[in-house]
Structure formats: C-alpha cells, structure tokens
Amino acid sequence: MNYSLESILCNVIQGDQAAFAKLYRHYRTPALKFCLYLLKDQEEAENMVHDVFIKIWERRASINPDLNFSSYLFTCLRNMAFDYLKQVEKSQLLKQRYMERMESAHHEEVDDQENRFKSLQTAINSLSEKRKMILLLNIEGGKSYQEIAELLRISKNTVKNQLVKAKQLLREKLDYALPA
Template identity: 30%
Template sequence: MTKIKAGDHKAFKEMFESYHYKIYQFAYRFTNDRDAAEDIVQNVFIHVWNNRAKLNEQSNLDAIIFKTAKQEVSNWYRTLKAQEQRIEDINLLAEEDAAEDDHFKEIQKAYLYELLETLPARRREIFMLHRFEGLTCQEIAQHLSISKSAVENQISQALSYLRHQAGYTKSL
C-alpha cells in the first residue's frame, strides 16, 4: 500500500496482476458480459491509481478494491438502465411519428379524394382508371373508345389541377 501510495508502478502492476482475475470474475457474475466486466476491471484500477494518495497504509486492500468494484458494477447498471430508457424513448417517438405520418397520409388521401370529386366526370374517370386501376393510356383509350392522346391530355389536365389545388410539387 505504501509503495502504491507513493506512485510505484511496479507495486501497482503486482497488485493489478494479483486482483485482475478476481475482479473480472466478480464483475462478470453481475454483468454476464465479458466486455463490460473487463471495462469494470479497468475502471477499478484506474480509480485506485487516481486516488492512491488517499490510501491508508492500514486499510484492507481487498475491501477497497471490492468496494470499488461494487460501485463500478452499480455504475454499469445505471448506465445500462439509462441506455435502455433512451432506446425505449426513441422507439416510442418513432411509433408516435409513424402514427402521425399515417394520420397525415390519411388526411392527404381524403383531401385528394375531395379534389377528385371537383374534376369533370370524364376527367375523373380517366384519372382514376390510370392512377388507381393501373390501366395504361392505350387501355383506357380502347375502353372508352377515345384516342390515346385524349386520355393523355385528360390525365395531364387532372394532374395539373390537383397539383395546383393541393400545392403539390411532386408527381401524384
């Protein structure tokens, strides 16, 4: 203890080698995580080294090291719990965002249907066959006995109107 308190690296290394495995086993028993246990071991010895000036030569080294290890395990649990809480908070926010996105999409969809109702009947029919039924312009032209260019013109006018009314800049 006296040598460690004085900053003797050799004495500290001997203490490290003597206690490393014991502290590792202690930490691993609580964490069940090799990396976390190794981090705890390192933190214990960093703490001992950084506070070596406060060591009392009559103190029980086992007690000091294992008390520090216990504190480090507690710190690890607090950090783990905080990380889990942050992950849970992020997941809740993501779920709320998804619900808001779904709600917003439903509002947009309802508004689009309202706008579609304001189109002339033939233009609305052509637009809906194309966009919602997936028919090609040629198929719509054959189905309605009109020219393909008339179908394309009606779709173009419908899109232009809907974009203007809805303030859309991306294609519908």
C-alpha cells in the first residue's frame, strides 16, 4: 500500500467517513471482480462487497495499519463468499431432500388409496349377492330405493334394510382392514 492509502487507512481507523469513502472507491472494482469470479452472480457479488465494507467500518478500530490491508480485504471477501456458497449448497440439498420426501409421500398416498380400494372391493365381494346387487344399484347405478324395489320386485323397506346392513358390514370390515 502506498503512502496515501496508508494515511487514508489511518484516517478510516480514526473514524473519518470521507477517508472510508476513498478507501471504498479504491477497492470497490477489484473487490467486485473478485467476488464475481467466485460467485458468478453480479447482484450477490455487489451485496457481498457492500457487506464486507460495512463490517470493515464497524471493526475499523481493530484494523492494524501495519499489515497489508489488501490481503485483509480479500481474505474477508473470500471467507464470506465460501460461507455463502456453503449456505447455497446446503439450501439446495435441503430443497432436494424435501422434493424427494414429497415424491415419496405421493407414492405412499397412491399406494394407500389403492390398498383402500382393494379392501373396499374385497368387502363388497364378501356381501351376499342380493345385498351386493342392491348396494351397487344404489351407489354405482344411482338408483333410488323405489327404483331398486321395482327392478328387483321387492319392497322399498327391504331395499332400505338391506342397504343399511350392507353399509354397516362394509364399515366394520373396512375399519378392521385399514391401519389406524
């Protein structure tokens, strides 16, 4: 560092804001290029340069003017860039794990629905033929009690009783078959 930069740094250490502005202008472009090289992101590089200079201002009293300020600055920038890249990598890993879990949960949900459907089919098939026919005409066919009674030539009350019993048996079998 030449004499004028040394004196500027000494003034910065003493709290001179105008000297800090000169120091910033002197190092801004090379610092920005360095960060851009590491991060490959213009906006993030600019933010990082600003953040490092803010930290330098806040810690100005602890800066040793006898040491190489340029090395200090670029070491700070490098460390901050590496911390940022680690954080980005961790964030991407967390996002990837989240997406994998969501995909796995989706497959489990589909498997669970398939198992429920199979259990329902098995329970329906275990009904007597007459109950099964009444149930299917009502649920799948959308037929009313009266329509089923006329179709099967039984009373409306028999249709109602058979549907109540069929649904009760299905509930019992499905509650038993499905995991809690």
